[in-house]
Amino acid sequence: MGRRTLVAVARADGRYDCRYAHWGVDADPVAQSRPLGGDWTGAAVLDALDATYERLVVRDEAVRTYAVCWLDPGLSDFDDVALARSDDLEALRDWWVDRREAAVRAVDAGRPPERVRTDLLAALRKRAAAVNLPDDASFLRGGR
Template sequence: MGQRTLVVVPRPGGGFNCRYAHWGVTADPLAQSRPLGREWSAGAVLDELDASYERLLVADGTPRWYCVCWLDPTLAEPDDIVLARTDDPDGLVARWTEAKSHAVDAVADGLAPDAARAGLLLGLARRADTLYRGDDASFLGDDR
Protein backbone atom coordinates (compact mmCIF):
# COMPACT_ATOMS: atom_id res chain seq x y z
CA MET A 1 0.00 0.00 0.00
CA GLY A 2 1.23 3.52 -0.76
CA GLN A 3 2.24 6.11 1.79
CA ARG A 4 1.29 9.38 0.10
CA THR A 5 3.67 12.10 1.23
CA LEU A 6 3.75 15.78 0.32
CA VAL A 7 7.33 17.07 0.41
CA VAL A 8 7.50 20.85 0.87
CA VAL A 9 10.81 22.58 0.20
CA PRO A 10 10.99 26.24 1.31
CA ARG A 11 12.50 28.55 -1.32
CA PRO A 12 15.16 31.06 -0.25
CA GLY A 13 13.19 34.02 -1.60
CA GLY A 14 9.84 32.84 -0.25
CA GLY A 15 7.28 30.34 -1.41
CA PHE A 16 7.74 26.61 -1.70
CA ASN A 17 8.59 23.89 -4.15
CA CYS A 18 6.32 20.89 -3.67
CA ARG A 19 6.96 17.27 -4.47
CA TYR A 20 4.92 14.07 -4.25
CA ALA A 21 6.04 10.64 -3.08
CA HIS A 22 3.58 7.76 -3.39
CA TRP A 23 5.69 5.32 -1.39
CA GLY A 24 6.83 7.77 1.27
CA VAL A 25 10.36 9.06 1.74
CA THR A 26 13.32 8.17 3.93
CA ALA A 27 16.94 9.31 3.60
CA ASP A 28 16.65 11.30 0.35
CA PRO A 29 13.21 12.89 -0.01
CA LEU A 30 14.09 14.75 -3.22
CA ALA A 31 15.29 11.62 -5.01
CA GLN A 32 12.28 9.64 -3.75
CA SER A 33 9.68 12.14 -4.93
CA ARG A 34 8.55 13.80 -8.13
CA PRO A 35 7.94 17.52 -8.65
CA LEU A 36 4.43 18.89 -8.28
CA GLY A 37 5.34 22.51 -8.88
CA ARG A 38 7.57 25.43 -8.03
CA GLU A 39 6.87 28.66 -6.23
CA TRP A 40 3.75 27.56 -4.38
CA SER A 41 2.28 29.92 -1.82
CA ALA A 42 1.44 28.76 1.70
CA GLY A 43 -2.22 28.83 0.68
CA ALA A 44 -1.55 26.55 -2.29
CA VAL A 45 0.19 24.06 0.02
CA LEU A 46 -2.88 24.06 2.29
CA ASP A 47 -5.19 23.67 -0.70
CA GLU A 48 -3.28 20.56 -1.77
CA LEU A 49 -3.62 18.83 1.61
CA ASP A 50 -6.55 16.59 2.36
CA ALA A 51 -7.16 13.16 3.87
CA SER A 52 -5.65 11.43 0.83
CA TYR A 53 -2.18 12.29 2.17
CA GLU A 54 -0.68 10.40 5.11
CA ARG A 55 2.37 12.55 5.76
CA LEU A 56 3.94 15.88 5.06
CA LEU A 57 7.63 16.62 5.22
CA VAL A 58 9.02 20.15 5.35
CA ALA A 59 12.44 19.47 3.87
CA ASP A 60 14.68 22.31 4.96
CA GLY A 61 17.87 22.40 7.08
CA THR A 62 16.25 20.27 9.78
CA PRO A 63 13.43 18.22 8.24
CA ARG A 64 10.10 18.30 10.10
CA TRP A 65 7.55 15.48 9.85
CA TYR A 66 3.80 15.86 10.13
CA CYS A 67 1.14 13.19 10.02
CA VAL A 68 -1.99 14.21 8.14
CA CYS A 69 -4.82 13.03 10.41
CA TRP A 70 -8.35 12.83 9.07
CA LEU A 71 -10.65 13.79 11.92
CA ASP A 72 -14.07 13.15 10.36
CA PRO A 73 -15.37 9.86 11.85
CA THR A 74 -18.18 9.75 9.26
CA LEU A 75 -15.58 9.57 6.46
CA ALA A 76 -17.45 12.24 4.49
CA GLU A 77 -15.26 15.36 4.77
CA PRO A 78 -11.75 14.80 3.34
CA ASP A 79 -10.75 18.39 4.18
CA ASP A 80 -11.36 17.84 7.93
CA ILE A 81 -7.71 17.29 8.77
CA VAL A 82 -5.15 18.27 11.36
CA LEU A 83 -1.38 18.09 10.99
CA ALA A 84 0.42 16.41 13.87
CA ARG A 85 4.11 17.28 14.28
CA THR A 86 6.13 14.28 15.39
CA ASP A 87 9.62 12.87 15.32
CA ASP A 88 8.07 9.37 15.19
CA PRO A 89 5.68 9.38 12.23
CA ASP A 90 5.50 5.58 12.05
CA GLY A 91 4.50 5.29 15.71
CA LEU A 92 1.98 8.09 15.51
CA VAL A 93 0.39 6.71 12.34
CA ALA A 94 0.00 3.28 13.94
CA ARG A 95 -1.72 4.73 17.02
CA TRP A 96 -3.79 7.12 14.91
CA THR A 97 -5.03 4.37 12.59
CA GLU A 98 -6.24 2.33 15.56
CA ALA A 99 -7.92 5.33 17.24
CA LYS A 100 -9.62 6.37 14.00
CA SER A 101 -10.91 2.85 13.41
CA HIS A 102 -12.42 2.78 16.92
CA ALA A 103 -14.03 6.21 16.37
CA VAL A 104 -15.59 5.14 13.06
CA ASP A 105 -16.98 2.00 14.73
CA ALA A 106 -18.31 4.04 17.66
CA VAL A 107 -20.17 6.38 15.29
CA ALA A 108 -21.61 3.38 13.46
CA ASP A 109 -22.81 2.14 16.88
CA GLY A 110 -24.56 5.45 17.63
CA LEU A 111 -21.97 7.83 19.13
CA ALA A 112 -22.45 11.40 17.92
CA PRO A 113 -19.85 12.26 15.25
CA ASP A 114 -18.90 15.48 17.06
CA ALA A 115 -18.15 13.53 20.24
CA ALA A 116 -16.04 10.99 18.35
CA ARG A 117 -14.17 13.79 16.56
CA ALA A 118 -13.49 15.58 19.87
CA GLY A 119 -12.14 12.35 21.36
CA LEU A 120 -9.86 11.82 18.37
CA LEU A 121 -8.52 15.35 18.64
CA LEU A 122 -7.92 15.03 22.39
CA GLY A 123 -6.06 11.74 22.00
CA LEU A 124 -3.97 13.14 19.19
CA ALA A 125 -3.07 16.22 21.23
CA ARG A 126 -1.65 13.91 23.91
CA ARG A 127 0.60 12.08 21.45
CA ALA A 128 1.79 14.73 18.98
CA ASP A 129 4.40 17.38 19.68
CA THR A 130 2.24 20.09 18.09
CA LEU A 131 -1.05 20.20 16.18
CA TYR A 132 -1.97 22.49 13.30
CA ARG A 133 -5.46 22.92 11.88
CA GLY A 134 -5.84 22.25 8.17
CA ASP A 135 -6.20 25.99 7.56
CA ASP A 136 -3.12 27.02 9.58
CA ALA A 137 0.02 27.41 7.45
CA SER A 138 2.24 28.42 10.37
CA PHE A 139 3.82 24.95 10.35
CA LEU A 140 5.57 25.94 7.13
CA GLY A 141 7.74 28.33 9.11
CA ASP A 142 10.38 27.17 11.52
CA ASP A 143 8.37 25.68 14.41
CA ARG A 144 11.23 24.16 16.39
Protein backbone atom coordinates in the same frame (compact mmCIF):
# COMPACT_ATOMS: atom_id res chain seq x y z
CA MET B 1 -0.37 0.18 -0.71
CA GLY B 2 1.19 3.57 -1.34
CA ARG B 3 2.40 6.04 1.25
CA ARG B 4 1.42 9.26 -0.48
CA THR B 5 3.70 12.07 0.62
CA LEU B 6 3.65 15.76 -0.25
CA VAL B 7 7.12 17.30 -0.06
CA ALA B 8 7.29 21.09 0.34
CA VAL B 9 10.72 22.60 -0.23
CA ALA B 10 10.98 26.12 1.16
CA ARG B 11 12.36 28.83 -1.10
CA ALA B 12 14.15 32.01 -0.03
CA ASP B 13 11.10 34.09 -1.06
CA GLY B 14 8.83 32.31 1.45
CA ARG B 15 7.10 30.16 -1.15
CA TYR B 16 7.50 26.43 -1.79
CA ASP B 17 8.44 24.06 -4.57
CA CYS B 18 6.23 21.02 -4.11
CA ARG B 19 6.95 17.42 -4.94
CA TYR B 20 5.04 14.16 -4.70
CA ALA B 21 6.10 10.67 -3.66
CA HIS B 22 3.74 7.71 -3.92
CA TRP B 23 5.81 5.32 -1.82
CA GLY B 24 6.92 7.79 0.84
CA VAL B 25 10.38 9.20 1.42
CA ASP B 26 13.30 8.39 3.67
CA ALA B 27 16.72 10.06 3.76
CA ASP B 28 16.38 12.36 0.73
CA PRO B 29 12.80 13.56 0.17
CA VAL B 30 13.74 15.53 -2.96
CA ALA B 31 15.49 12.66 -4.71
CA GLN B 32 12.66 10.29 -3.78
CA SER B 33 9.89 12.49 -5.17
CA ARG B 34 8.81 14.04 -8.44
CA PRO B 35 8.05 17.71 -9.08
CA LEU B 36 4.49 19.02 -8.81
CA GLY B 37 5.38 22.64 -9.45
CA GLY B 38 6.90 25.68 -7.86
CA ASP B 39 5.76 28.96 -6.42
CA TRP B 40 3.24 27.55 -3.92
CA THR B 41 2.17 29.57 -0.90
CA GLY B 42 2.02 27.93 2.52
CA ALA B 43 -1.77 28.00 2.29
CA ALA B 44 -1.65 26.27 -1.12
CA VAL B 45 0.56 23.52 0.33
CA LEU B 46 -1.99 22.87 3.05
CA ASP B 47 -4.94 23.13 0.64
CA ALA B 48 -3.39 20.32 -1.41
CA LEU B 49 -3.44 17.94 1.56
CA ASP B 50 -6.36 15.69 2.26
CA ALA B 51 -6.99 12.29 3.83
CA THR B 52 -5.51 10.50 0.82
CA TYR B 53 -2.04 11.67 1.92
CA GLU B 54 -0.13 9.92 4.68
CA ARG B 55 2.60 12.51 5.25
CA LEU B 56 3.75 16.04 4.68
CA VAL B 57 7.52 16.60 4.56
CA VAL B 58 8.74 20.19 4.87
CA ARG B 59 12.32 20.88 3.90
CA ASP B 60 13.77 24.21 4.88
CA GLU B 61 16.84 24.55 7.10
CA ALA B 62 15.88 21.08 8.39
CA VAL B 63 13.54 18.29 7.33
CA ARG B 64 10.30 18.00 9.32
CA THR B 65 7.77 15.23 8.76
CA TYR B 66 4.10 15.39 9.73
CA ALA B 67 1.54 12.59 9.77
CA VAL B 68 -1.67 13.53 7.99
CA CYS B 69 -4.45 12.43 10.35
CA TRP B 70 -8.00 12.17 9.04
CA LEU B 71 -10.35 13.54 11.68
CA ASP B 72 -13.77 12.90 10.13
CA PRO B 73 -15.29 9.85 11.90
CA GLY B 74 -18.00 9.76 9.25
CA LEU B 75 -15.34 9.11 6.60
CA SER B 76 -16.88 11.57 4.15
CA ASP B 77 -14.91 14.84 4.47
CA PHE B 78 -11.49 14.16 2.95
CA ASP B 79 -10.33 17.71 3.78
CA ASP B 80 -10.88 17.29 7.53
CA VAL B 81 -7.28 16.55 8.53
CA ALA B 82 -4.73 17.52 11.14
CA LEU B 83 -0.96 17.41 10.83
CA ALA B 84 0.87 15.76 13.71
CA ARG B 85 4.55 15.64 14.63
CA SER B 86 6.18 13.00 16.79
CA ASP B 87 9.62 11.61 17.55
CA ASP B 88 8.27 8.22 16.45
CA LEU B 89 6.05 8.88 13.44
CA GLU B 90 5.49 5.18 12.71
CA ALA B 91 4.19 4.52 16.23
CA LEU B 92 2.00 7.62 16.04
CA ARG B 93 0.60 6.48 12.71
CA ASP B 94 -0.22 2.99 14.03
CA TRP B 95 -1.85 4.48 17.12
CA TRP B 96 -3.79 6.92 14.96
CA VAL B 97 -5.20 4.25 12.66
CA ASP B 98 -6.48 2.33 15.70
CA ARG B 99 -8.02 5.48 17.22
CA ARG B 100 -9.69 6.48 13.97
CA GLU B 101 -11.18 3.00 13.53
CA ALA B 102 -12.55 3.18 17.10
CA ALA B 103 -14.02 6.61 16.28
CA VAL B 104 -15.77 5.23 13.21
CA ARG B 105 -17.22 2.40 15.30
CA ALA B 106 -18.41 4.92 17.91
CA VAL B 107 -20.31 6.88 15.24
CA ASP B 108 -21.76 3.65 13.88
CA ALA B 109 -22.94 2.86 17.43
CA GLY B 110 -24.81 6.17 17.62
CA ARG B 111 -22.40 8.69 19.20
CA PRO B 112 -22.68 12.17 17.65
CA PRO B 113 -19.99 12.60 14.97
CA GLU B 114 -19.09 16.11 16.17
CA ARG B 115 -18.39 14.84 19.70
CA VAL B 116 -16.38 11.88 18.41
CA ARG B 117 -14.31 14.21 16.22
CA THR B 118 -13.66 16.54 19.17
CA ASP B 119 -12.53 13.61 21.32
CA LEU B 120 -10.35 12.28 18.49
CA LEU B 121 -8.58 15.62 18.06
CA ALA B 122 -8.08 15.94 21.83
CA ALA B 123 -6.51 12.47 21.97
CA LEU B 124 -4.20 13.35 19.08
CA ARG B 125 -3.11 16.56 20.82
CA LYS B 126 -2.21 14.56 23.94
CA ARG B 127 -0.25 11.95 21.98
CA ALA B 128 1.66 14.02 19.40
CA ALA B 129 4.45 16.49 20.07
CA ALA B 130 2.58 19.09 17.98
CA VAL B 131 -0.72 19.16 16.10
CA ASN B 132 -1.54 21.73 13.43
CA LEU B 133 -4.78 22.26 11.58
CA PRO B 134 -4.56 23.25 7.92
CA ASP B 135 -6.28 26.61 8.46
CA ASP B 136 -2.99 28.11 9.68
CA ALA B 137 0.12 27.77 7.52
CA SER B 138 2.33 29.66 9.98
CA PHE B 139 3.85 26.44 11.38
CA LEU B 140 5.47 25.85 7.98
CA ARG B 141 7.81 28.77 8.73
CA GLY B 142 9.84 27.40 11.59
CA GLY B 143 10.72 24.24 13.38
CA ARG B 144 7.44 23.46 15.21
